[in-house]
Amino acid sequence: MKQLTKIFKTLNFDKEAQEQNEMILDMVYELAMNEIIEKEQDWDEEGAHFDPATKKVSFPSGMMDLYKKCQQNDLFSIIVPEKYDGFGLSYTLWNAVIELMARASLAFSMFFPSQGLNIEIINNFGTPEAKEKYLPLLASGDAIGAMAFSEPNAGSDISAVGTKAEKEGDSYYLTGNKIWLSHGGAAGTYITFAVTDKSAGPKGLSAFIVDPKIAKENMEVVRIEEKMGLHGSITSSMALDRAEVPKENLLGKENDGFRLILGSLASSRIGIAAQSVGISETALQESINYSMQRTQFGRPIGKHQAISFMLADMATKVHQARLLYLNTAHMKHMGENTQIESSMAKYWATELAQKVTYDAVQIHGGYGYSREYRVERLFRDAMVLTIYEGTSEMQKTIISRGTLSRAQK
Amino acid sequence: MNILVFVKATIDRNAPLDPDETFPGDRDDKSDVMTNNYDKNAIEAALRIIEEKGEGKVTAVCLGSDMADKVVKEAIAMGCHEAIRIENSKAEVTHFYSVAKILAAAAKKVGEFDLLLFGMQSYDYGTATMAPMVSEFLDLPLACWVEKIAFNDGKVIVDKVIEGGIRKVEVKMPAVLSIASSGDFEEPRYTSVRRIMKASKTAVPVWEIADLGIEEKKPSVEFDDIEEPPARTEKCVIFDDGDASELVGELLGALKEKGLNIGAYK
Numbered sequence: 001m002k003q004l005t006k007i008f009k010t011l012n013f014d015k016e017a018q019e020q021n022e023m024i025l026d027m028v029y030e031l032a033m034n035e036i037i038e039k040e041q042d043w044d045e046e047g048a049h050f051d052p053a054t055k056k057v058s059f060p061s062g063m064m065d066l067y068k069k070c071q072q073n074d075l076f077s078i079i080v081p082e083k084y085d086g087f088g089l090s091y092t093l094w095n096a097v098i099e100l101m102a103r104a105s106l107a108f109s110m111f112f113p114s115q116g117l118n119i120e121i122i123n124n125f126g127t128p129e130a131k132e133k134y135l136p137l138l139a140s141g142d143a144i145g146a147m148a149f150s151e152p153n154a155g156s157d158i159s160a161v162g163t164k165a166e167k168e169g170d171s172y173y174l175t176g177n178k179i180w181l182s183h184g185g186a187a188g189t190y191i192t193f194a195v196t197d198k199s200a201g202p203k204g205l206s207a208f209i210v211d212p213k214i215a216k217e218n219m220e221v222v223r224i225e226e227k228m229g230l231h232g233s234i235t236s237s238m239a240l241d242r243a244e245v246p247k248e249n250l251l252g253k254e255n256d257g258f259r260l261i262l263g264s265l266a267s268s269r270i271g272i273a274a275q276s277v278g279i280s281e282t283a284l285q286e287s288i289n290y291s292m293q294r295t296q297f298g299r300p301i302g303k304h305q306a307i308s309f310m311l312a313d314m315a316t317k318v319h320q321a322r323l324l325y326l327n328t329a330h331m332k333h334m335g336e337n338t339q340i341e342s343s344m345a346k347y348w349a350t351e352l353a354q355k356v357t358y359d360a361v362q363i364h365g366g367y368g369y370s371r372e373y374r375v376e377r378l379f380r381d382a383m384v385l386t387i388y389e390g391t392s393e394m395q396k397t398i399i400s401r402g403t404l405s406r407a408q409k
Numbered sequence: 410m411n412i413l414v415f416v417k418a419t420i421d422r423n424a425p426l427d428p429d430e431t432f433p434g435d436r437d438d439k440s441d442v443m444t445n446n447y448d449k450n451a452i453e454a455a456l457r458i459i460e461e462k463g464e465g466k467v468t469a470v471c472l473g474s475d476m477a478d479k480v481v482k483e484a485i486a487m488g489c490h491e492a493i494r495i496e497n498s499k500a501e502v503t504h505f506y507s508v509a510k511i512l513a514a515a516a517k518k519v520g521e522f523d524l525l526l527f528g529m530q531s532y533d534y535g536t537a538t539m540a541p542m543v544s545e546f547l548d549l550p551l552a553c554w555v556e557k558i559a560f561n562d563g564k565v566i567v568d569k570v571i572e573g574g575i576r577k578v579e580v581k582m583p584a585v586l587s588i589a590s591s592g593d594f595e596e597p598r599y600t601s602v603r604r605i606m607k608a609s610k611t612a613v614p615v616w617e618i619a620d621l622g623i624e625e626k627k628p629s630v631e632f633d634d635i636e637e638p639p640a641r642t643e644k645c646v647i648f649d650d651g652d653a654s655e656l657v658g659e660l661l662g663a664l665k666e667k668g669l670n671i672g673a674y675k
Contacts, residue, residue, distance in 0.1 A: 001423075001440075002440055005440055016609050016610070019482070019609050020605055020606060020609045022440075022479075023479075023482065023483065023486055023600060023605045023608070023609070024602055024605055026483075026600075027486075027599050027600045027601075027605070030599065031599060069599065072599070072601060073599050073600070073601040073602065074601045074602035074603045075602065077602060077603075078602060087602055087603075087606060089602075
């Protein structure tokens with residue numbers, strides 16, 4: 001925690017904001033380390049639930065109780081503008097909160113990046129009616145925000161979306177299939193894409209807020225995924241069959257959805273970098289504790305150079321990735337365009353989380369391969385980080401394109 | 410209903426120990442300081458009483474240097490209406506007896522109160538003496554390790570923890586209570602972003618010890634020195650490789666070798 005607050009002290013927050021940041025981070029740390037981390041193993045073992053008869057999804061036992069504590073502590077309102085019942089605080093703080101949550105449980109921390117992206121997109125591109133309606137709900141956490149981007153044939157290539165939106169009267173009616181939806185079936189808002197002009201390719205896509213209370217039975221969960229890790233988090237496939245979306249829930253202009261969403265993804269990538277640092281920090285701490293307890297050849301393994309150098313590498317990498325995501329988040333807070341830097345932070349921190357959790361398993365030896373030890377879960381959970389919210393390869397594509405175009409200017 | 414809750418700045422359990430420290434919580438790095446966790450149970454009790462009564466005020470009182478600002482702000486961020494810090498920047502006062510004198514004088518200066526609440530002990534020194542001493546100095550009734558609170562006709566009825574059970578006690582108000590970390594107030598609430606924003610904008614008055622009319626500053630007991638214990642030289646031998654019955658034999662053999670009387674074992 002000290003490493004995090006030390007970095008905050010170097011940022012240009014005034015005294016009052018510094019004090020607020022520290023108190024909020026203290027509170028989140030306490031909640032994460034006293035309560036959430038205790039449940040993490042149970043959530044992993046129990047997993048999320050789906051009842052095919054009722055098409056209802058549910059989180060593992062006790063997860064919503066802790067979600068409610070986050071609501072009571074106003075955690076989802078951090079970046080929401082004051083006008084919409086939020087506090088208008090910094091992206092820097094928001095992402096540090098994500099790191100702390102991910103230290104306790106990556107599955108639980110999933111509530112935050114997608115909430116943040118819903119808030120940001122609706123605030124930037126929503127109609128006045130949509131802002132009035134959804135931002136207070138997202139700020140209080142009464143609505144969980146979800147993203148419905150991927151489709152069976154549209155993953156990294158989001159432009160290949162097949163879901164179509166037909167306008168009739170004052171509403172659009174969406175039909176298609178969406179996959180890999182975090183919190184799909186449990187969310188209160190879904191940001192999604194659909195084709196509004198088939199002949200125009202990516203320029204014929206529009207972005208919408210799908211409200212399940214309006215779409216009703218025309219939007220349902222088909223299945224939830226059984227994953228390598230992140231068992232506590234719901235990942236759904238959903239079908240839209242003429243799901244109604246009122247015209248007030250169109251984001252930006254019609255046929256401008258692709259540009260609008262693509263530009264916004266940079267923001268949530270910082271959050272994934274923050275999650276990666278959180279999971280890496282826990283892997284590092286588990287490794288330090290274990291290597292000081294485990295004795296081989298007459299001394300703690302942490303005092304053998306092979307292990308101590310691994311720990312040094314891990315600690316340095318975690319610090320480096322933390323600087324990278326906090327710096328990018330702070331740039332965003334200062335109003336800078338962070339398109340390239342967000343991809344750099346995401347690419348670097350997620351790859352590193354896999355390396356750090358791998359090393360943590362290695363340090364634990366046979367015990368690291370056992371489900372009894374936390375590092376086994378951290379390693380499985382970390383595998384998703386280089387995939388979701390844009391694979392490492394997509395990040396490198398963005399970084400190289402951006403860097404080359406900068407060079408040409 | 411006016412309630413004063415006394416809160417203490419202690420060293421964060423994760424911070425390194427400093428044997429040269431003269432007053433707990435007096436550190437250069439604010440992140441080493443935390444609210445005594447037992448005091449949070451007292452804050453919880455105070456807030457619940459006010460919430461249930463639907464009226465009243467909770468004021469947090471803390472003796473400490475500006476490092477303790479964090480602690481009084483946290484009290485407000487938990488829900489206390491006001492806070493007072495009593496300046497102790499030069500660590501003038503370090504002994505429990507003198508601290509209790511000051512806290513009692515502060516309560517007197519506040520004047521109107523119905524309850525004085527304390528955590529059951531502090532996280533660092535853990536003497537659990539503050540509530541009894543303050544009640545003695547103010548000549549007020551006392552109940553310690555309180556798990557449950559009810560009111561009846563100007564009196565407060567409490568369940569207090571005693572060895573092997575609970576004793577119900579009725580005390581007249583104003584009274585001094587120390588709140589247990591079990592029972593009704595076991596889970597103190599968190600701060601919230603909304604209350605943190607309020608706390609950061611709330612000015613906390615700072616009182617000087619000199620203004621409290623305390624004559625006696627000299628402690629009746631002084632710490633001569635605080636040292637770290639000497640490093641242990643004994644080596645730990647773990648018998649974990651082999652059959653349990655054989656291992657027990659090996660263990661007993663090793664103990665016998667060390668000259669320990671292990672009875673009939675040969």
